[in-house]
Amino acid sequence: MRSQAVWAAILAPATVSATLNDLAVRAGLKYFGTCLSESYINSDSQYAALINDKTEFGGLVPENGMKWDATEPSQGQFSFSQGDITANTAKKNGQVLRCHTLVWYSQLPGWVTSGSWTRSTLQSVMQTHITNVMGHYKGQCYAWDVVNEAIADDGTWRTSVFYNTFSTDYIPLAFNIAKTADPNAKLYYNDYNLEYNGAKTDTAVQLVQLVQSAGAPIDGVGFQGHLIVGSTPGRSSLATALKRFTALGLEVAYTELDIRHSSLPPSTSALATQGNDFANVVGSCLDVAGCIGVTVWGVTDKYSWIPQTFPGAGDALLYDDNYNKKPAWTSVSSVLAAKATSPPASSSTTLTTVITTAPTSTPTSTTAPTTTSSSNGAQQTHWGQCGGIGWTGATQCQSPYTCQKLNDWYYQCL
Ligand code: 9MR
Numbered sequence: 001m002r003s004q005a006v007w008a009a010i011l012a013p014a015t016v017s018a019t020l021n022d023l024a025v026r027a028g029l030k031y032f033g034t035c036l037s038e039s040y041i042n043s044d045s046q047y048a049a050l051i052n053d054k055t056e057f058g059g060l061v062p063e064n065g066m067k068w069d070a071t072e073p074s075q076g077q078f079s080f081s082q083g084d085i086t087a088n089t090a091k092k093n094g095q096v097l098r099c100h101t102l103v104w105y106s107q108l109p110g111w112v113t114s115g116s117w118t119r120s121t122l123q124s125v126m127q128t129h130i131t132n133v134m135g136h137y138k139g140q141c142y143a144w145d146v147v148n149e150a151i152a153d154d155g156t157w158r159t160s161v162f163y164n165t166f167s168t169d170y171i172p173l174a175f176n177i178a179k180t181a182d183p184n185a186k187l188y189y190n191d192y193n194l195e196y197n198g199a200k201t202d203t204a205v206q207l208v209q210l211v212q213s214a215g216a217p218i219d220g221v222g223f224q225g226h227l228i229v230g231s232t233p234g235r236s237s238l239a240t241a242l243k244r245f246t247a248l249g250l251e252v253a254y255t256e257l258d259i260r261h262s263s264l265p266p267s268t269s270a271l272a273t274q275g276n277d278f279a280n281v282v283g284s285c286l287d288v289a290g291c292i293g294v295t296v297w298g299v300t301d302k303y304s305w306i307p308q309t310f311p312g313a314g315d316a317l318l319y320d321d322n323y324n325k326k327p328a329w330t331s332v333s334s335v336l337a338a339k340a341t342s343p344p345a346s347s348s349t350t351l352t353t354v355i356t357t358a359p360t361s362t363p364t365s366t367t368a369p370t371t372t373s374s375s376n377g378a379q380q381t382h383w384g385q386c387g388g389i390g391w392t393g394a395t396q397c398q399s400p401y402t403c404q405k406l407n408d409w410y411y412q413c414l
Contacts, residue, residue, distance in 0.1 A: 021033070021056055024336050024340075026340035026341075028286070032296075033058060034296050035062065035063040036089060040303055041085060041089070047303070054095050060095050061098035062083055066133065069107045071133050072129055072133070073109050075111050078132050080136050083099075098145070099185070100255075102144060102174060104148035105150075112125065119166055126170070126174060126177060134185065143187070145188050146189070147189050148191070149191050150163070151204060151207065171207060172214035173216075175218055187218055188221060188222045190222035192226045193224075197240060204221065221251075225256055226256060227277060228260055242284060242290075253294065254285055258297045258298060258316035261274065264315055275327040275331035297316075299317065300319040302320075327383075331383035335383065379394055379397060380398065382398070382401050382414070
């Protein structure tokens with residue numbers, strides 16, 4: 001049992017940084033990352049500054065640059081110029097690189113979708129594609145999304161040129177080829193709507209078992225996390241879904257997190273709900289031992305795939321159009337900070353547990369103490385920090401929240 005003095009040294013406020021990746025790493029994750037849009041990195045300096053800030057985004061994944069249509073637009077002709085943008089940025093900054101994606105029904109060039117294939121000819125095409133693309137990035141990718149979105153929303157197998165040719169046999173085949181191409185990359189299955197723990201999640205569990213029983217390697221499952229404000233499952237339900245895969249010996253990660261408003265502009269209360277939803281998603285990752293990181297699918301609401309796919313919906317990210325941090329940014333940073341500044345309790349599975357295991361005999365307080373200067377009457381939003389050693393910001397919470405002590409260094413509006 002460590003003494004309180006030892007905890008004080010370990011948790012010294014000077015080392016608490018208010019940037020997302022720094023907090024995530026202190027909270028035990030490998031990274032907090034984002035996708036990099038190849039379209040904006042060279043034309044928007046504010047965008048580039050955030051992408052290059054490893055303390056904020058410690059992981060990168062190319063939004064489009066490593067997909068089949070970008071890397072092998074014509075059969076046997078490979079191009080890595082788009083994918084290299086993200087790979088080189090991550091290398092320069094020391095960020096964790098996720099690589100996305102090898103076998104997917106979408107963003108396939110016409111020569112793949114409209115070819116007439118036998119198992120043997122399509123296997124050769126997959127072999128050539130995976131071997132060349134993974135070979136080019138060999139040693140650089142922490143993880144590869146080997147197979148993406150193989151399951152339809154109702155839990156049946158998604159039809160595609162791959163499924164139509166092989167049934168499900170293309171899935172273990174892809175993982176086997178990938179293992180040979182880059183033995184050190186973590187090999188992931190990646191999909192959306194696994195968060196709801198319904199029929200699609202059931203089939204994803206079957207997919208993992210199918211790969212494992214074929215004797216093929218699989219290391220992780222990516223929960224994309226394309227969610228909707230107000231319909232996002234709660235923290236413990238999300239953790240339950242993640243644990244179905246860690247129980248199979250895999251790691252999990254949120255790989256494309258965004259939580260969209262169904263109508264725009266969002267009201268103040270919708271922004272607060274979005275913050276709660278983000279907090280639940282990130283919190284669920286913190287609650288599951290095998291959840292290794294969170295990647296958001298974009299930096300700013302200015303640039304997102306959502307309005308094109310879901311007209312009228314959007315504003316799903318942590319920074320607004322003008323690069324202001326949204327309430328969701330505050331909630332994410334607060335959930336990370338609560339874990340980062342708490343002692344590694346044996347089972348800090350919920351915020352409540354964190355509170356009850358704080359390393360101090362002082363009872364949970366509802367008034368913020370120990371600030372070095374007072375704030376000018378400003379009030380924190382739900383999840384915001386409201387006190388702690390060294391804290392100089394607001395110490396009052398917006399109604400109905402109260403400022404509660406998580407530990408000597410961190411008080412939060414709950
Ligand atoms: O964000 C990507 C967008 O720019 C592309 O036009 C789109 C094409 O399908 O793909 C988007 O990213 C997808 C990701 O690669 C896989 N999961 C769903 C993402 C959102 O559609």
